[in-house]
Structures are given as C-alpha cells and as structure tokens.
Amino acid sequence: MSDNRIPMTRDGYDKLRGELDRLRGPLMIEITQRVATAREMGDLSENAEYHAAREDQGQLQARINELADRLGRAVIVDPSALPKDTVVFGSRVKVKDMEFDEEEVFELVGPGQENPEKGRILTDSPIGEGLLGKKKGQVAEIEVPSGRIKYKILEISAAKID
Structure with a gap:
C-alpha cells in the first residue's frame, strides 16, 4: 500500500464510501451465504459451485481492500x-x-x-x-x-x- 495522498471532492469520497459500504454489507453477506450453501453440497474438491463462490468472494475482498486503501489515503479538496x-x-x-x-x-x-x-x-x-x-x-x-x-x-x- 502506498503513502501517496489521493485528492478527491467530498462527493467523490462519499460515492466511494457508499460503494464500500454496499460491498461490505449486502454483497459480502450474499457471497458468504453462497459459499456456505455450496459447502453443504458435499465433496469440496469437485464442487464447482463452492469454488466459484470462493473465487467471487476473493475478488470482492480485493475490491473492498482497494476501496478502503483509497479512502484511507483520501484528502478532501475544495x-x-x-x-x-x-x-x-x-x-x-x-x-x-x-x-x-x-x-x-x-x-x-x-x-x-x-x-x-x-x-x-x-x-x-x-x-x-x-x-x-x-x-x-x-x-x-x-x-x-x-x-x-x-x-x-x-x-x-x-x-x-x-
């Protein structure tokens, strides 16, 4: 992660914050439920639904990390x-x-x-x-x-x- 500050307006900050909240909330809950449901289907080594859900979960977590980093380095500019x-x-x-x-x-x-x-x-x-x-x-x-x-x-x- 970089120490570079990222200039953004209040509206830009709020837009990213809203996206982060949506990803951490409803979207993460949905994917976590998909992982749990797929896990219950049995043998994980041959469970395509489980592997797809885990991959989606990893991609979502990467986006969450990226947004959290950007917001953490944000400098609100007028x-x-x-x-x-x-x-x-x-x-x-x-x-x-x-x-x-x-x-x-x-x-x-x-x-x-x-x-x-x-x-x-x-x-x-x-x-x-x-x-x-x-x-x-x-x-x-x-x-x-x-x-x-x-x-x-x-x-x-x-x-x-x-």
Missing part, C-alpha cells in the same frame, strides 16, 4: 479554493493536440469521478500527471503507452464536478 491559473486537481483544461491540430477538454478528477468518455480523467493518469502544474500557453509533453503527446494549454477553469 476545488473552489484552488488556483485558477494553474492546472490542478479540479481543473477543466482545454488543450490543443500539437500533432493533429485538434482541441480537447479534460477535467482532472479524483477516484470515483473519472469518466474518460466525458473527458474526466484521474490526476494520476499519464495525461493528468502531464498537465498538472502547467499554465495557459505552456506545452505539456506527455509519455503515453502509444507514444508521446504534445498538448498546448489553451484555457484553464474550474471543473463542474458533481
């Missing part, structure tokens, strides 16, 4: 109190792709609020990290899995994070 002239968590950034001469808009958000289809990217994603700290007019050179991207910062404003 985006309205952040600088408006620098790309930071909670910024809405209009950029120009220098290679393709196309404009894109990104909102830098925390866990639980990401939605790449809507341009909402995590601050710790490659593009998010590459944009952080930049000001209007600067060029961000970002290493991504498909190569290198150059974005010119055109506008910075506060994201409308819900």
Whole structure:
C-alpha cells in the first residue's frame, strides 16, 4: 500500500464510501451465504459451485481492500479554493493536440469521478500527471503507452464536478 495522498471532492469520497459500504454489507453477506450453501453440497474438491463462490468472494475482498486503501489515503479538496491559473486537481483544461491540430477538454478528477468518455480523467493518469502544474500557453509533453503527446494549454477553469 502506498503513502501517496489521493485528492478527491467530498462527493467523490462519499460515492466511494457508499460503494464500500454496499460491498461490505449486502454483497459480502450474499457471497458468504453462497459459499456456505455450496459447502453443504458435499465433496469440496469437485464442487464447482463452492469454488466459484470462493473465487467471487476473493475478488470482492480485493475490491473492498482497494476501496478502503483509497479512502484511507483520501484528502478532501475544495476545488473552489484552488488556483485558477494553474492546472490542478479540479481543473477543466482545454488543450490543443500539437500533432493533429485538434482541441480537447479534460477535467482532472479524483477516484470515483473519472469518466474518460466525458473527458474526466484521474490526476494520476499519464495525461493528468502531464498537465498538472502547467499554465495557459505552456506545452505539456506527455509519455503515453502509444507514444508521446504534445498538448498546448489553451484555457484553464474550474471543473463542474458533481
């Protein structure tokens, strides 16, 4: 587990907290009952229902651990109190792709609020990290899995994070 703090809004935190509560509560109870019911069916070495339920239980526990870790490292940030002239968590950034001469808009958000289809990217994603700290007019050179991207910062404003 990492010591890195994770910025998120109160809404993002509450959304993850709600998911964690749901996973620890009703979902874990349901899977535990499936394991118990399958165990009662007899020979565990050849019991496919038991093995499937145990695998589901393990995956659920891994997700619970991940969410608990994120929430434990969360730092609640009020985006309205952040600088408006620098790309930071909670910024809405209009950029120009220098290679393709196309404009894109990104909102830098925390866990639980990401939605790449809507341009909402995590601050710790490659593009998010590459944009952080930049000001209007600067060029961000970002290493991504498909190569290198150059974005010119055109506008910075506060994201409308819900």
